[in-house]
Amino acid sequence: MVNNNKWGFGVIVSLIVISLGIFLLVFFKNVTIEPQTVYTVYLDGRSIGNIVSKKSFEDYINVKEEELKNKYNVDTVYTPKGVEIKKNFTYDTSVNSDEQIYNKIIDNKKFTVKGYEIKIVSKVKSEDSEENETKTTNIYVLSKEVFDDALENTIKAFVDKDQYEKFLAGTQEEVKDSGSMIENIDVDDEITYKEALIPTDQKIFVDSDELSKYLLYGTLDEQETYIVKAEDSIESIASSHKLNVQEFLIANPSFTSANNLLYENQKVNVGLIDPMVSVVVDVHSVGEEERDYDTEIQYDSSQYVGYQEVIRDGENGLYKVTRKSQYINGQLVSGTVTSSTEIKPAINRIIVKGQKYAPNVADLSYWAWPTDKPYTITTYFEYRWGSFHDALDIYVGYGSSIYAANNGVVVKAVGGCSPGYTRCNGGRGNYIIVNHNAGGYYTIYMHLREINVSVGQTVARGQKIATMGNTGYVVPTPSSYNPYGGTHLHFGVMVGSSNGTPVNPLNLY
Known part of the structure; x- marks a missing residue:
C-alpha cells in the first residue's frame, strides 16, 4: 500500500513539471526579448x-x-x-x-577646454646646411582676441607708438623735405588659427600681457633685472649685459633713446629678448646728411718720413638723402639710398707728406673709409643678439666699391662663394685680409661680391679692392625672391695678427 502511494505522488509531480514546461514554452514563444x-x-x-x-x-x-x-x-x-x-x-x-x-x-x-591652437611657422638658420629650416611653435589660448592683443603688443615693442597709431589710421603726413613714415608693417611668419579642445596639462594663455611677454622673450621665466648705479648710462648697462642699445630700449619701453636719464637705484630689465615672431617694418625717410670730407695725401719724394704740411683744409659736404630702410624686430637690416642730392659738395683736405719709406707701410694717422658715400652702418662694434659683433656692418648697395683702408699687403684673398651658401668660408663668404705693416694692424673685408686683388699684392690707401656683396652668412639670406638680401660689408680691424685683438674701426677715423 505504501509503495503504490509513492509511485502515485511521483506521477503527479512529473505531470506538474511537464505542464509547467509546456506553459512556459508557449508563453515565451509569443514574447520577444528586446536589446x-x-x-x-x-x-x-x-x-x-x-x-x-x-x-x-x-x-x-x-x-x-x-x-x-x-x-x-x-x-x-x-x-x-x-x-x-x-x-x-x-x-x-x-x-x-x-x-x-x-x-x-x-x-x-587630462580633461579639455574649448579654445584655439595657434601655430607659428618661422624660418631659422640651419646649423648643418646652408638652407633655412622651419621652426613650428604651438600656442594655446582660450580666445583669438588674447593672441591678437598679444601680437599687437609685440609689434608695438618694435614700433614707435605714435607712428604705429597713425599708420593704422592712415593719417601719416607725407614726407617731403625731411622726416620719416612707416610704409608697411608685417609679421614674416606663417600664423594659423584652429579651434580645438585643449588638454589642460598644456600651457593655456588666458591673459594677453602674459602671452606678450612670451612672444617677446621666448620664455615665461622671470627676466633678469639690474639696479642702476650712479655712474651708469643706458649704453654701459646694455653693453655689460650683452645687449645693444636698441634691445635695451625694447626691453624697457619707458625709455625712448640712449640719452634718457637714469637715476640711482632705478630697476631696469636686462633680459635678452628672443622674439617668437619676426616683426618687419619698412620705413621711408628723407633728411639732410653731412658727408665727411676725404683726406688726399700727396707724397713729396724729396722729403723724409715725418714731414707733413696741410695745403688745404677740408669741409664736410651736405646732401639731401632719401632712404628705404627695413627693420626686423627693431634691428636695421638694410638701408637702401634711393636718392641723394648734393646741397653743398665736400672739399677734401690735402696733405703733403714725405715719401722716403716703403710704400706698403700704412700711415696710421690717416685711414680711408672702405665704402662709397653716403653709407649706412647697420651694426656697430657692439653686442647684438646676445653675442659681441667685433666689426662694423656697412651698407651702400650691391656691387658698390670697396676700398683699402690704408697701405699694406694682401695676405688673404679667398673667393669661391655664391650668394645663399651661408656656410661658405666659415660664414665669411668671399673676403680679403690686408696686413698694414705698421702697429700690428690688419683689416678684413667680408661678404664680397668680387675680389679685385691677389695675395702678395701691395695696395694703396683708398684703392678699390673689391665690390660689396652678400656671400656667406648674411641676414636676410639671399633667395630667388630677394637676390640682394643681406648685402653689406663686414669691416673689421685687428691688432697683433690677422686673428688678433679686434678694435673698434670708428676709433681710426
Missing part, C-alpha cells in the same frame, strides 16, 4: 565600459571638474582627446556608473 541601449566609452580605441546616458556622464564630468571651470572661467569641460562615446545596442544589461568611468579616464588623461 538594451547603452553608451560604450572608448579610451584610445579600447573599450573601458558602458554607461546609461552620454549626457548624464558629461554632466557628471562638469560637476567633478568645477575647479577647472573656475580656473579657465569656462562653462563646460570636455572629455580628453582619445575618448569616444558611442551608442550601442546589447543584450548585456550590465553597465558602469559614471564615477567608475570617470576614474578610469582621469588616471590616464
Whole structure:
C-alpha cells in the first residue's frame, strides 16, 4: 500500500513539471526579448565600459571638474582627446556608473577646454646646411582676441607708438623735405588659427600681457633685472649685459633713446629678448646728411718720413638723402639710398707728406673709409643678439666699391662663394685680409661680391679692392625672391695678427 502511494505522488509531480514546461514554452514563444541601449566609452580605441546616458556622464564630468571651470572661467569641460562615446545596442544589461568611468579616464588623461591652437611657422638658420629650416611653435589660448592683443603688443615693442597709431589710421603726413613714415608693417611668419579642445596639462594663455611677454622673450621665466648705479648710462648697462642699445630700449619701453636719464637705484630689465615672431617694418625717410670730407695725401719724394704740411683744409659736404630702410624686430637690416642730392659738395683736405719709406707701410694717422658715400652702418662694434659683433656692418648697395683702408699687403684673398651658401668660408663668404705693416694692424673685408686683388699684392690707401656683396652668412639670406638680401660689408680691424685683438674701426677715423 505504501509503495503504490509513492509511485502515485511521483506521477503527479512529473505531470506538474511537464505542464509547467509546456506553459512556459508557449508563453515565451509569443514574447520577444528586446536589446538594451547603452553608451560604450572608448579610451584610445579600447573599450573601458558602458554607461546609461552620454549626457548624464558629461554632466557628471562638469560637476567633478568645477575647479577647472573656475580656473579657465569656462562653462563646460570636455572629455580628453582619445575618448569616444558611442551608442550601442546589447543584450548585456550590465553597465558602469559614471564615477567608475570617470576614474578610469582621469588616471590616464587630462580633461579639455574649448579654445584655439595657434601655430607659428618661422624660418631659422640651419646649423648643418646652408638652407633655412622651419621652426613650428604651438600656442594655446582660450580666445583669438588674447593672441591678437598679444601680437599687437609685440609689434608695438618694435614700433614707435605714435607712428604705429597713425599708420593704422592712415593719417601719416607725407614726407617731403625731411622726416620719416612707416610704409608697411608685417609679421614674416606663417600664423594659423584652429579651434580645438585643449588638454589642460598644456600651457593655456588666458591673459594677453602674459602671452606678450612670451612672444617677446621666448620664455615665461622671470627676466633678469639690474639696479642702476650712479655712474651708469643706458649704453654701459646694455653693453655689460650683452645687449645693444636698441634691445635695451625694447626691453624697457619707458625709455625712448640712449640719452634718457637714469637715476640711482632705478630697476631696469636686462633680459635678452628672443622674439617668437619676426616683426618687419619698412620705413621711408628723407633728411639732410653731412658727408665727411676725404683726406688726399700727396707724397713729396724729396722729403723724409715725418714731414707733413696741410695745403688745404677740408669741409664736410651736405646732401639731401632719401632712404628705404627695413627693420626686423627693431634691428636695421638694410638701408637702401634711393636718392641723394648734393646741397653743398665736400672739399677734401690735402696733405703733403714725405715719401722716403716703403710704400706698403700704412700711415696710421690717416685711414680711408672702405665704402662709397653716403653709407649706412647697420651694426656697430657692439653686442647684438646676445653675442659681441667685433666689426662694423656697412651698407651702400650691391656691387658698390670697396676700398683699402690704408697701405699694406694682401695676405688673404679667398673667393669661391655664391650668394645663399651661408656656410661658405666659415660664414665669411668671399673676403680679403690686408696686413698694414705698421702697429700690428690688419683689416678684413667680408661678404664680397668680387675680389679685385691677389695675395702678395701691395695696395694703396683708398684703392678699390673689391665690390660689396652678400656671400656667406648674411641676414636676410639671399633667395630667388630677394637676390640682394643681406648685402653689406663686414669691416673689421685687428691688432697683433690677422686673428688678433679686434678694435673698434670708428676709433681710426
